[in-house]
Amino acid sequence: xxxxxxxxxxxxxxxxxxxxxxxxxxxxxxxxxxxxxxxxxxxxxxxxxxxxxxxxxxxxxxxxxxxxxxxxxxxxxxxxxxxxxxxxxxxxxxxxxxxxxxxxxxxxxxxxxxxxxxxxxxxxxxxxxxxxxxxxxxxxxxxxxxxxxxxxxxxxxxxxxxxxxxxxxxxxxxxxxxxxxxxxxxxxxxxxxxxxxxxxxxxxxxxxxxxxxxxxxxxxxxxxxxxxxxxxxxxxxxxxxxxxxxxxxxxxxxxxxxxxxxxxxxxxxxxxxxxxxxxxxxxxxxxxxxxxxxxxxxxxxxxxxxxxxxxxxxxxxxxxxxxxxxxxxxxxxxxxxxxxxxxxxxxxxxxxxxxxxxxxxxxxxxxxxxxxxxxxxxxxxxxxxxxxxxxxxxxxxxxxxxxxxxxxxxxxxxxxxxxxxxxxxxxxxxxxxxxxxxxxxxxxxxxxxxxxxxxxxxxxxxxxxxxxxxxxxxxxxxxxxxxxxxxxxxxxxxxxxxxxxxxxxxxxxxxxxxxxxxxxxxxxxxxxxxxxxxxxxxxxxxxxxxxxxxxxxxxxxxxxxxxxxxxxxxxxxxxxxxxxxxxxxxxxxxxxxxxxxxxxxxxxxxxxxxxxxxxxxxxxxxxxxxxxxxxxxxxxxxxxxxxxxxxxxxxxxxxxxxxxxxxxxxxxxxxxxxxxxxxxxxxxxxxxxxxxxxxxxxxxxxxxxxxxxxxxxxxxxxxxxxxxxxxxxxxxxxxxxxxxxxxxxxxxxxxxxxx
Amino acid sequence: xxxxxxxxxxxxxxxxxxxxxxxxxxxxxxxxxxxxxxxxxxxxxxxxxxxxxxxxxxxxxxxxxxxxxxxxxxxxxxxxxxxxxxxxxxxxxxxxxxxxxxxxxxxxxxxxxxxxxxxxxxxxxxxxxxxxxxxxxxxxxxxxxxxxxxxxxxxxxxxxxxxxxxxxxxxxxxxx
Ligand code: FES
Ligand code: FES
Numbered sequence: 001x002x003x004x005x006x007x008x009x010x011x012x013x014x015x016x017x018x019x020x021x022x023x024x025x026x027x028x029x030x031x032x033x034x035x036x037x038x039x040x041x042x043x044x045x046x047x048x049x050x051x052x053x054x055x056x057x058x059x060x061x062x063x064x065x066x067x068x069x070x071x072x073x074x075x076x077x078x079x080x081x082x083x084x085x086x087x088x089x090x091x092x093x094x095x096x097x098x099x100x101x102x103x104x105x106x107x108x109x110x111x112x113x114x115x116x117x118x119x120x121x122x123x124x125x126x127x128x129x130x131x132x133x134x135x136x137x138x139x140x141x142x143x144x145x146x147x148x149x150x151x152x153x154x155x156x157x158x159x160x161x162x163x164x165x166x167x168x169x170x171x172x173x174x175x176x177x178x179x180x181x182x183x184x185x186x187x188x189x190x191x192x193x194x195x196x197x198x199x200x201x202x203x204x205x206x207x208x209x210x211x212x213x214x215x216x217x218x219x220x221x222x223x224x225x226x227x228x229x230x231x232x233x234x235x236x237x238x239x240x241x242x243x244x245x246x247x248x249x250x251x252x253x254x255x256x257x258x259x260x261x262x263x264x265x266x267x268x269x270x271x272x273x274x275x276x277x278x279x280x281x282x283x284x285x286x287x288x289x290x291x292x293x294x295x296x297x298x299x300x301x302x303x304x305x306x307x308x309x310x311x312x313x314x315x316x317x318x319x320x321x322x323x324x325x326x327x328x329x330x331x332x333x334x335x336x337x338x339x340x341x342x343x344x345x346x347x348x349x350x351x352x353x354x355x356x357x358x359x360x361x362x363x364x365x366x367x368x369x370x371x372x373x374x375x376x377x378x379x380x381x382x383x384x385x386x387x388x389x390x391x392x393x394x395x396x397x398x399x400x401x402x403x404x405x406x407x408x409x410x411x412x413x414x415x416x417x418x419x420x421x422x423x424x425x426x427x428x429x430x431x432x433x434x435x436x437x438x439x440x441x442x443x444x445x446x447x448x449x450x451x452x453x454x455x456x457x458x459x460x461x462x463x464x465x466x467x468x469x470x471x472x473x474x475x476x477x478x479x480x481x482x483x484x485x486x487x488x489x490x491x492x493x494x495x496x497x498x499x500x501x502x503x504x505x506x507x508x509x510x511x512x513x514x515x516x517x518x519x520x521x522x523x524x525x526x527x528x529x530x531x532x533x534x535x536x537x538x539x540x541x542x543x544x545x546x547x548x549x550x551x552x553x554x555x556x557x558x559x560x561x562x563x564x565x566x567x568x569x570x571x572x573x574x575x576x577x578x579x580x581x582x583x584x585x586x587x588x589x590x591x592x593x594x595x596x597x598x599x600x601x602x603x604x605x606x607x608x609x610x611x612x613x614x615x616x617x618x619x620x621x622x623x624x625x626x627x628x629x630x631x632x633x634x635x636x637x638x639x640x641x642x643x644x645x646x647x648x649x650x651x652x653x654x655x656x657x658x659x660x661x662x663x664x665x666x667x668x669x670x671x672x673x674x675x676x677x678x679x680x681x682x683x684x685x686x687x688x689x690x691x692x693x694x695x696x697x698x699x700x701x702x703x704x705x706x707x708x709x710x711x712x713x714x715x716x717x718x719x720x721x722x723x724x725x726x727x728x729x730x731x732x733x734x735x736x737x738x739x740x741x742x743x744x745x746x747x748x749x750x751x752x753x754x755x
Numbered sequence: 756x757x758x759x760x761x762x763x764x765x766x767x768x769x770x771x772x773x774x775x776x777x778x779x780x781x782x783x784x785x786x787x788x789x790x791x792x793x794x795x796x797x798x799x800x801x802x803x804x805x806x807x808x809x810x811x812x813x814x815x816x817x818x819x820x821x822x823x824x825x826x827x828x829x830x831x832x833x834x835x836x837x838x839x840x841x842x843x844x845x846x847x848x849x850x851x852x853x854x855x856x857x858x859x860x861x862x863x864x865x866x867x868x869x870x871x872x873x874x875x876x877x878x879x880x881x882x883x884x885x886x887x888x889x890x891x892x893x894x895x896x897x898x899x900x901x902x903x904x905x906x907x908x909x910x911x912x913x914x915x916x917x918x919x920x921x922x923x924x925x926x927x928x929x930x931x
Binding site: 184210231237238239243245251282283314391438440447470471652655656657659660681683687688691696 | 789811845889
């Protein structure tokens with residue numbers, strides 16, 4: 001447990017008023033060869049976690065992650081407070097401002113072994129990922145379920161332990177007593193023999209003079225009093241009385257409002273614009289054409305085409321103006337692209353197999369298939385998906401004298417600042433970014449396109465501008481979860497054992513291990529991909545590639561179990577036999593769900609297993625399919641995230657991930673027509689509502705392994721568990737999503753065959 | 756000129772009378788707790804109460820609210836420093852994730868409990884169906900409504916003790 005502390009670096013300083021400031025930095029570790037040149041030169045330090053102890057004995061953690069609903073501030077603060085032996089009521093958190101010293105370096109560390117158990121097979125490819133991430137440093141990124149795993153473990157706990165140690169030393173010196181008699185408890189320093197008790201703050205100044213310990217003693221899990229215990233989230237009270245400030249709620253004097261429409265066909269442009277009607281509307285101030293924009297950072301990169309904005313005295317006149325615009329869009333090479341043509345292309349490219357890249361190739365696949373007693377094959381498809389964060393994209397900006405000030409909810413403050421600076425030709429130092437609460441992020445708010453538009457408008461107007469996207473724009477100008485197709489072949493021996501597994505899919509993104517299969521043994525396997533690019537912009541969507549591959553792999557594996565004539569749960573369990581941690585999670589979900597218990601009419605039960613972002617999740621779904629109507633009755637999830645720092649927070653994230661994944665499985669489809677997105681709003685891009693929400697039961701296993709992510713691991717497993725349950729209920733195998741497009745009431749006897 | 760009573764305070768606005776109430780509340784009155792989510796009556800983020808009834812303010816022209824009583828999230832608590840039993844229950848069940856939908860959820864739930872103090876699961880589904888939560892906190896919303904309903908029922912049955920306890924606990928949390 002102490003190994004990594006060699007790479008930690010702790011620094012202290014004195015605050016005005018006698019407070020203590022402690023920063024924890026990470027220096028390049030010896031694990032990443034060649035990393036140093038990208039991260040720092042020898043002797044440089046990157047302080048990423050700051051802890052402040054003020055004169056009122058209040059400890060403030062300054063957290064380099066954005067709050068998008070996942071409770072990150074609370075979980076990180078718990079880790080600090082526990083090591084510090086602080087009174088929970090005297091611990092606060094602030095989000096770090098978007099300036100370089102707060103850059104989120106541990107996100108890189110978290111990608112390194114052993115923080116993530118990257119399968120042996122793909123380790124060679126990790127270097128590539130690592131290098132790209134290294135180049136992308138100086139970034140604050142909230143994504144990849146990394147906050148608690150990396151910043152929390154490598155920063156918060158070290159900071160807490162170091163501060164506690166320094167305070168005890170300072171007290172021992174001041175009281176002239178042996179160090180081991182000074183106890184730190186509830187933000188107080190105590191020497192029992194002499195009945196002395198003083199608040200931490202009394203020793204802040206003395207502690208700031210000390211050389212911080214290089215290897216502070218961390219607690220063992222048994223010693224935790226706050227980690228793993230229920231605490232209430234600090235941000236919740238402001239979210240029940242309307243006082244939480246989202247970017248949309250920023251109000252500046254003399255502010256104008258704007259809304260925008262970008263070229264609907266991706267890659268297109270504006271042929272002509274007639275804005276006379278819009279300009280004549282009361283309240284409309286200006287109509288502005290905004291140039292295409294792009295960001296070339298390695299994280300959050302994008303290109304976006306031209307757009308037209310209407311600026312007005314309020315959102316409503318701006319929206320009226322937008323609707324009154326007459327825009328002729330230019331013709332593009334993509335005008336005839338449709339979802340159907342895209343999937344035809346995928347099909348062709350998979351069949352052709354040109355330049356197929358291999359993730360895994362073990363054993364002699366074709367020979368094993370030739371010996372198989374049974375062979376099964378299937379194609380699986382997943383559509384494009386939008387993120388539809390509850391809060392439509394928006395940003396507020398003021399531009400004056402070559403400086404920009406921006407209010408936005410975003411997942412990557414530093415890349416946003418850089419992208420804005422690049423778009424405006426400013427130095428990054430001249431861009432101030434205030435990150436607000438995010439009404440959802442899910443990956444969308446890592447691209448700065450909307451913030452750049454707001455800054456461009458504010459520069460043009462010479463007044464503060466709040467740009468608010470319509471929901472229609474939000475649906476049609478996303479960076480979508482990519483559509484994917486997978487082609488599977490599997491071979492079984494005469495006893496029904498899976499011997500050969502092949503998967504060829506289109507286009508690889510991240511994480512690299514998403515298409516892999518956790519089950520062993522296999523005589524031969526071959527997993528690989530072909531390139532089949534489309535013009536549709538894509539980006540990270542909650543759980544990234546796991547969301548499609550989790551559905552594909554866990555559904556097709558279910559087909560294998562059925563082909564073997566075996567119980568899908570037992571079949572999985574037998575093939576996780578050499579992985580006790582994984583097996584325990586699978587067993588927990590199955591037992592808690594009452595696997596095997598009789599079900600009612602039209603009911604079915606399905607199971608899935610998923611390992612991602614350092615956490616393990618198994619889910620059992622119960623479904624009722626009657627008259628073609630699908631009702632998800634119950635989801636039982638078991639999760640092992642190492643140690644649940646905030647158990648209720650982890651449960652909430654799993655519930656949230658399940659509903660997000662269920663919305664996608666049941667209704668989610670972005671359709672491409674004439675090169676553009678067909679859907680527009682919640683009316684045709686539906687979200688799961690309360691009456692369709694299943695009962696969710698989350699069971700947490702604290703295995704004590706490295707801490708895993710919480711925000712994403714709940715999402716991928718629900719679609720396959722549901723699809724497997726539908727098979728159990730109906731005998732129909734769902735191989736493409738969404739489910740509501742499938743006629744589950746189809747019966748062979750309904751088909752009238754002419755005599 | 757449109758005259759509204761918002762959270763008990765008389766307000767006048769001269770915006771075009773076809774402007775949806777949502778934008779008057781957010782922009783003219785600067786009460787930003789009420790949110791914009793879809794603009795077409797599909798998501799419920801903009802829910803406020805008009806004479807007690809939950810309405811979608813993104814579809815309601817301000818003219819329709821002329822001379823009427825509007826309640827927004829800022830006016831839900833009975834008094835400064837106190838919480839509505841629903842708000843207390845929302846904290847107890849740690850309902851909000853991102854929190855963006857929650858003003859609308861709470862206003863719909865408040866209208867429900869006022870007309871139906873002991874709602875069944877089906878009643879809750881019906882009343883809350885128009886409020887999307889992209890963070891998927893439906894289970895907690897349902898549980899919190901029941902807690903608040905119970906607090907209300909205990910309140911009428913045997914004094915105010917339980918309801919007040921919840922409020923006091925929640926308040927301490929809020930003060931932290
Ligand atoms: S904003 Fe009114 S219902 Fe969505
Ligand atoms: S809490 Fe985020 S949308 Fe409901």
